Amino acid sequence: MIIVMKPNPSREVVQGMVERVEKMGLKAHVIEGTERTVIAAVGDDRKGNKAVFESYEEVEKVMPILAPYKIASVETKPESTVIKVRDLVIGGGTVGVIAGPCSVESEEQVMETARQVKAAGAKGLRGGAFKPRTSPYSFQGMKEEGLKLLAAAREETGLAIVTEVMTPHHVELVAAYTDVLQIGARNMQNYHLLQAVGEVRKPILLKRGASASMDEFLLAAEYILDQGNQEVALCERGIRTFETHTRFTLPLASVPYLKARTHLPIVIDPSHGTGVASLVTPMCRAAVAAGADGLIIEVHPDPKNAASDGAQSLTPEVFAAAMEQCRKVANALDLNM
Incomplete structure (x- = not known):
C-alpha cells in the first residue's frame, strides 16, 4: 500500500511512520517528491491494516498498489525518476546518450572511441570488460584490465562509464571503476545479482531479457529497488x-507502454535490437520520437575487425551523423540531448 503523508512532514514524523510500518512486518520505502512524501509499505498484504494507517493525523490517505511491481509502479511515484551521474542525464526531458565499443580491446581503441563519441555529444562511454558470450571459445573480455582502461578514458574525457557486471562477487570490483552498472539480458532474472547491485549506491542499467514479458522485466527492476x-x-x-x-x-511500443506504468527512465539499445549497423540510425531517431529517455549505441573505430558485434557497430563518423539527426527530432519535441 501507499501511505501519502500530509504536506511538509518533518523527518521525525516520517521516521515514526516507517517504524510503524516495519512493526507490522512490512518493508518501508520512503519516496520524496516535489509535492508529497509517500511511504510504500511492501510485503504480505495481510499484514498491513489500511484503516490503522488512515487513523494517523499526519497521513493524508492510504491507497493500495494494484501493480505486482510495487516500488517501480507509477502508482507509488507519479514523478519520473531522473538519473544523473557526471554529465550523463537520463530522463526529465533529457535524452542521455551512451556510446562505445561492445568490448574493450586495447587502450588505443578505448581512448580513440571515447574522444570521438564525446565530440559527437555522448555523455556516457559503454564498453564490456567482462563479456558473456554464447560460445565459451569467443572473446570473454579483458576483465579488470579492461575496467582500468575505461577508468583512464573517463579521466581524460569526463564521460560516465557504463559496463556490465555478470556475477554477485564481481559487483564490488566493477563498482570501484564504473559509474553505471549494467545488467545484461542474460542476467535479467539472476535474482542474486539483482539483489547485489541493489545494495550498491550507483545507477543500474537493467536490460530486458530476450524472452521476458513486461511484468517480468518490471519485477526484475523491483528486486533492485527493494534493496x-x-x-x-x-x-x-x-x-x-x-x-x-x-x-x-x-519493440519501440515498449517506451510509451512502460512510461504509463513506471516512473523509471527508459533507454533504447538499437544496436542489439537490430544487429545491423545500417538500421541503427533510423531506430535511434524513432526511439527519440517515441519518448525514450536515453540511447545506448555500439561504436567502434574499426567495426570490421571488432572482437565482438562488429556487424551492429557504427563508425564514429556514422555515429556523429546519427547524433545530428536525433538532435533534430529531440528539438522538435522540446527535449534536451
Whole structure:
C-alpha cells in the first residue's frame, strides 16, 4: 500500500511512520517528491491494516498498489525518476546518450572511441570488460584490465562509464571503476545479482531479457529497488521473435507502454535490437520520437575487425551523423540531448 503523508512532514514524523510500518512486518520505502512524501509499505498484504494507517493525523490517505511491481509502479511515484551521474542525464526531458565499443580491446581503441563519441555529444562511454558470450571459445573480455582502461578514458574525457557486471562477487570490483552498472539480458532474472547491485549506491542499467514479458522485466527492476537502490533505468534491447531479418525485434511500443506504468527512465539499445549497423540510425531517431529517455549505441573505430558485434557497430563518423539527426527530432519535441 501507499501511505501519502500530509504536506511538509518533518523527518521525525516520517521516521515514526516507517517504524510503524516495519512493526507490522512490512518493508518501508520512503519516496520524496516535489509535492508529497509517500511511504510504500511492501510485503504480505495481510499484514498491513489500511484503516490503522488512515487513523494517523499526519497521513493524508492510504491507497493500495494494484501493480505486482510495487516500488517501480507509477502508482507509488507519479514523478519520473531522473538519473544523473557526471554529465550523463537520463530522463526529465533529457535524452542521455551512451556510446562505445561492445568490448574493450586495447587502450588505443578505448581512448580513440571515447574522444570521438564525446565530440559527437555522448555523455556516457559503454564498453564490456567482462563479456558473456554464447560460445565459451569467443572473446570473454579483458576483465579488470579492461575496467582500468575505461577508468583512464573517463579521466581524460569526463564521460560516465557504463559496463556490465555478470556475477554477485564481481559487483564490488566493477563498482570501484564504473559509474553505471549494467545488467545484461542474460542476467535479467539472476535474482542474486539483482539483489547485489541493489545494495550498491550507483545507477543500474537493467536490460530486458530476450524472452521476458513486461511484468517480468518490471519485477526484475523491483528486486533492485527493494534493496534500496532507487536509481534504475530500464533498457529495451529487443526480444526474440520468428523474424530473421534482424538479430532481435526492437519493440519501440515498449517506451510509451512502460512510461504509463513506471516512473523509471527508459533507454533504447538499437544496436542489439537490430544487429545491423545500417538500421541503427533510423531506430535511434524513432526511439527519440517515441519518448525514450536515453540511447545506448555500439561504436567502434574499426567495426570490421571488432572482437565482438562488429556487424551492429557504427563508425564514429556514422555515429556523429546519427547524433545530428536525433538532435533534430529531440528539438522538435522540446527535449534536451
